[in-house]
Amino acid sequence: MILSSLVVLSACDRGQAPAADAPSSQAAGGTPEPGTPEPAPAxxxxxxxxxxxxxxxxxxxxxxxxxxxxxxxxxxxxxxxxxxxxxxxxxxxxARTEGExxxxxxxxxxxxxxxxxxxxxxxxxxxxxxxxxxxxxxxxxxxxxxxxxQQRLRITDLFPADGDGWAEIASQVRESLHTALSQRLDADELSPGERERMMRDARRMIEDGTGPEAENYSEFEPVVGRDGRIEAIRFVFPPYQVGPYSDGEQVVQLPASALLPYVAEQYRKLFSTR
Missing domain, CATH: 3.30.565.40 (Fervidobacterium nodosum Rt17-B1 like)
Known part of the structure; x- marks a missing residue:
């Protein structure tokens, strides 16, 4: 499935929504909803x-x-x-030596x-x-x-490591990175041979760095809307993971609508359903 909402962003495009009230994770009377993790000791x-x-x-x-x-x-x-x-x-x-x-x-x-x-x-x-x-x-x-x-939310909390969503997430991230790569190379106006060589090397790095394993997506940011819910997830990749050092940090954003079917039940309330 191809998602037209996929966006590759630079690090400087990161936004932040204002704080907003959102539904509490506790039911009336202070009783946690079923499946909600117990608060950790302060x-x-x-x-x-x-x-x-x-x-x-x-x-x-x-x-x-x-x-x-x-x-x-x-x-x-x-x-x-x-x-x-x-x-x-x-x-x-x-560890530096005197002669260095x-x-x-x-x-x-x-x-x-x-x-x-x-x-x-x-x-x-x-x-x-x-x-x-x-x-x-x-x-x-x-x-x-x-x-x-009072605990950290990790990617394997949102999307269990053995869940069904990783193949789809990996596919969409890879497609978005390939599109961005092609656009960058087009802008560089390279010779056909040089473009082919750079395309081949970069595509190999993308394939290696976006396999459907949770550890490839461990660095992520929630994109929060005005209602306080997650509208998208930004997966952030350091230099060398999906491209050469010169390409710097790369970011792929997937909308909540594409991710929600694979989100663990207890965290779905954090996401926008629009």
């Missing part, structure tokens, strides 16, 4: 402090949105991700709020780390939080 508060370090060996810049502090469990995950990235940089700095060229290593990481409703809160982590070589290594992660349950 974790200890975690302070998220922006980091700015400049030395003769390295530079580190990490920024957080203040709103992420509302949810300590989420804040802990964001800090853990940033701490791991910084530790990798520090290990690379320590004094190239300045760096880590740049920004956490950005991309959705904020009573039912969903989402953060995008984007950045890079340079520890030598031709270019930086990309840093990319997405964190979708369920405030009522």
């Amino acid at each position: 974790p200890e508060p975690v302070e998220l402090k922006d980091v700015s370090e400049v030395t003769s060996d390295y530079v580190v810049g990490i920024t957080y949105p203040p709103s992420a502090m509302k949810y300590p469990g989420l804040a802990a995950e964001l800090k853990r991700y940033a701490d791991d990235a910084r530790e990798d940089l520090m290990q690379a700095v320590a 060229a004094a190239t300045l290593y760096d880590l740049s990481l920004t956490f950005t709020e991309v959705a904020n409703t009573p039912q969903l809160f989402a953060i995008a982590a984007d950045g890079s780390s340079y520890t030598g070589g031709a270019h930086s290594s990309p840093l990319l992660a997405r964190f979708v939080w369920l405030p009522e349950q």
Whole structure:
């Protein structure tokens, strides 16, 4: 089935809907609806402090949105991700030999709020780390939080790993990426031989990176409408997964109408049915 609503977006086109009231996941009287996960115990508060370090060996810049502090469990995950990235940089700095060229290593990481409703809160982590070589290594992660349950929503929660939807999701994502690839190559006005070579190499990367396995789609963002419900899911792919480094981050958006038949029952209430 071909979906005309598929859209490939650049990272800078990411939108955010205003917070809106949406139906509660609890029935009247405070009793959870059947199938709704039990709220997790509240974790200890975690302070998220922006980091700015400049030395003769390295530079580190990490920024957080203040709103992420509302949810300590989420804040802990964001800090853990940033701490791991910084530790990798520090290990690379320590491993440099005395005779190695004094190239300045760096880590740049920004956490950005991309959705904020009573039912969903989402953060995008984007950045890079340079520890030598031709270019930086990309840093990319997405964190979708369920405030009522105080837990992270992962792609295998929405679409079970053994569910029927993965073949269809993979097919639609692959088709959209192939279309975008063809458009980019057309715009470059390449010779027929060069176009064929680049098309062949890039199509192979798309095929390899979009198999119907849940781990290929682990980084995603909910696109939330004015009613607070999910209108679409953006699957985000880092450089190298579905294209060369020069193509950068790539994003494919699938509408809720295409995904809803495959969404786990307990999360369907999060989605728009329009």
